[in-house]
Amino acid sequence: MRSPSVFTVYRWELRKLRAQKRTYLGIGAAILVPMAFTIAVALRPGEPRDVPFGRYIHQTGLSIPLVMLLFGSIWFFPLITALVAGDIVANEDQNGTLKTILTRSVDRTQVFFGKVLAAFTYAFIAVVISSGFALVAGLIVSGYNPLTSLSGQLVSANEGLSLVGASVAVYMIPILAIASIALMLSTVTRNSAAAVVGTLMFSLILQLVVIIPGLGGLQPYLLSTQFNSWQGLLRTPIDWDPIIRAAWVSSAYAIPALLIALVVFLRRDVTGG
Amino acid sequence: MASSPPVEVHGLTKQYGDITAVDGVDLTVEAGDVFGYLGPNGAGKTTSMRMMLGLIRPTAGEVKLFGKDPQESIGALAGVAGFVEAPRFYPYLDAKTNLELLAALDGDGAKGLIPEVLDIVELTDRAKDKVGGYSHGMRQRLGIAASLLRKPRLLMLDEPATGLDPAGMRDMRLLIKRLASEGITVLLSSHLLAEVEDVCDRVAIIRKGKIAYQGQLSQLRKEAGLSYSLRTTDDTAARKVLDSFSAITDVAATDDGTLRFHPADESAVAQLSGQLTAAGAMIIELAPRSATLEELFFELTEGES
Numbered sequence: 001m002r003s004p005s006v007f008t009v010y011r012w013e014l015r016k017l018r019a020q021k022r023t024y025l026g027i028g029a030a031i032l033v034p035m036a037f038t039i040a041v042a043l044r045p046g047e048p049r050d051v052p053f054g055r056y057i058h059q060t061g062l063s064i065p066l067v068m069l070l071f072g073s074i075w076f077f078p079l080i081t082a083l084v085a086g087d088i089v090a091n092e093d094q095n096g097t098l099k100t101i102l103t104r105s106v107d108r109t110q111v112f113f114g115k116v117l118a119a120f121t122y123a124f125i126a127v128v129i130s131s132g133f134a135l136v137a138g139l140i141v142s143g144y145n146p147l148t149s150l151s152g153q154l155v156s157a158n159e160g161l162s163l164v165g166a167s168v169a170v171y172m173i174p175i176l177a178i179a180s181i182a183l184m185l186s187t188v189t190r191n192s193a194a195a196v197v198g199t200l201m202f203s204l205i206l207q208l209v210v211i212i213p214g215l216g217g218l219q220p221y222l223l224s225t226q227f228n229s230w231q232g233l234l235r236t237p238i239d240w241d242p243i244i245r246a247a248w249v250s251s252a253y254a255i256p257a258l259l260i261a262l263v264v265f266l267r268r269d270v271t272g273g
Numbered sequence: 274m275a276s277s278p279p280v281e282v283h284g285l286t287k288q289y290g291d292i293t294a295v296d297g298v299d300l301t302v303e304a305g306d307v308f309g310y311l312g313p314n315g316a317g318k319t320t321s322m323r324m325m326l327g328l329i330r331p332t333a334g335e336v337k338l339f340g341k342d343p344q345e346s347i348g349a350l351a352g353v354a355g356f357v358e359a360p361r362f363y364p365y366l367d368a369k370t371n372l373e374l375l376a377a378l379d380g381d382g383a384k385g386l387i388p389e390v391l392d393i394v395e396l397t398d399r400a401k402d403k404v405g406g407y408s409h410g411m412r413q414r415l416g417i418a419a420s421l422l423r424k425p426r427l428l429m430l431d432e433p434a435t436g437l438d439p440a441g442m443r444d445m446r447l448l449i450k451r452l453a454s455e456g457i458t459v460l461l462s463s464h465l466l467a468e469v470e471d472v473c474d475r476v477a478i479i480r481k482g483k484i485a486y487q488g489q490l491s492q493l494r495k496e497a498g499l500s501y502s503l504r505t506t507d508d509t510a511a512r513k514v515l516d517s518f519s520a521i522t523d524v525a526a527t528d529d530g531t532l533r534f535h536p537a538d539e540s541a542v543a544q545l546s547g548q549l550t551a552a553g554a555m556i557i558e559l560a561p562r563s564a565t566l567e568e569l570f571f572e573l574t575e576g577e578s
Contacts, residue, residue: 004378015370020365095363096359097362097363100360100362101378103350104375105379105423270328273359
């Protein structure tokens with residue numbers, strides 16, 4: 001008999017996600033919000049000129065997913081990510097099923113990393129679907145036209161499309177850190193609502209920290225700042241510094257969060273259920 | 274480690290702050306045993322079983338399942354299955370999918386057993402229904418099915434008949450007997466004595482986290498000694514005689530007025546009959562009776578229920 005692996009747990013975690021309503025709630029929101037935004041763009045003559053690419057939303061559909069990435073970083077994408085990552089361990093506590101799976105032939109480390117991978121996969125899919133719908137809706141409303149980079153240069157529509165894809169990929173770096181924090185809260189609190197709300201609060205508080213006098217210097221090291229790192233791709237030449245910083249700053253949030261979660265998960269007494 | 278017993282527990286202790294839930298439990302379940310782990314609610318049965326399955330860490334002591342420590346490696350659970358408290362499943366998945374998930378977590382091969390184990394617990398017809406809609410009894414049966422997927426050599430069942438109706442309890446007993454007859458060692462916890470009396474050959478009785486008795490059920494009955502029941506024409510006079518007789522102990526009156534007692538020996542009974550007559554309490558019934566397990570249980574766990 002072959003022993004099960006992390007991949008076995010991962011596959012079944014995805015299967016469980018497919019059977020849960022909250023998964024569809026998150027994906028549904030990931031689709032509806034960019035659609036609503038795009039409809040508003042189509043119906044209103046003005047544009048949000050104070051955000052990058054805001055002024056181009058009527059010129060090219062490529063700008064719509066980029067503006068969504070900016071707006072979404074405040075609470076929308078963290079919420080969608082936390083909806084599943086904050087629930088993925090706490091849900092087992094709620095259903096009393098941790099004892100059921102931990103008395104089979106998989107050890108706790110395998111179960112934990114299977115859940116981490118599933119939470120990451122969900123976050124990735126949600127952001128990609130959301131950006132995909134924003135892109136398609138944007139192209140319908142504003143057309144497939146060249147995009148003006150942050151350096152003021154016009155890039156072709158095809159190159160702009162590649163840059164949008166790359167931007168979404170870079171955006172995943174802080175998203176996965178948010179997922180890690182949600183997973184830690186899910187493991188530590190054993191309460192889904194507490195983990196989801198806690199992650200959202202954490203995300204919002206980081207946005208506010210920089211307003212406090214004297215703490216402005218922290219900005220480059222805040223997780224919230226890393227949500228803007230993809231903008232480095234849209235400069236000419238590409239500015240890799242914010243992307244590299246996003247990688248290590250996000251890791252500095254994600255790795256300790258995952259380690260804390262792992263240690264708690266490995267050592268905890270499974271008393272419920 | 275083929276010669277290691279299925280369960281070997283030494284000095285098992287679990288403390289929660291000032292409360293000692295399990296206090297130095299020593300327990301051995303030999304291969305082929307149908308072992309009853311008895312105790313009133315809150316005595317520490319479930320906590321000790323959780324430690325045996327590696328779900329909670331002992332404060333002190335050790336558990337060996339077939340010679341391996343479940344705290345050290347999940348491999349110690351090879352050949353071991355069961356559940357603590359009520360078996361739990363994913364309510365949003367159907368029974369078959371729940372079993373497929375658990376079979377996947379057991380490793381290749383287990384999936385092929387699903388139709389068979391569903392058949393054993395008579396849930397084949399409901400296999401496609403979501404477990405969220407299952408009754409308590411159906412979930413208990415699904416718990417057994419999930420355990421059988423692991424082809425266990427040791428089955429650990431915590432209060433499997435709790436919450437079942439009389440027919441369900443009987444079916445569960447029959448199922449456990451059948452599994453035991455197939456050579457599976459069973460550790461069965463219960464606060465229901467009838468369940469254990471009928472199924473188990475060896476028992477341990479836990480009281481306030483400590484083992485109060487461990488051994489053969491037959492030996493337990495023998496150790497408890499023989500009791501007598503007495504009915505007379507004058508219960509008050511009879512009670513006075515019994516209370517004043519040093520060779521008679523544990524005098525108690527049942528609801529129907531029958532008196533029960535333990536005589537030191539048969540000659541004490543003979544002397545008693547004479548004294549009762551002298552006291553004007555004419556004997557209607559004076560009969561030896563075997564103590565029921567329930568009485569022994571209450572004796573050993575006195576003040577606990």
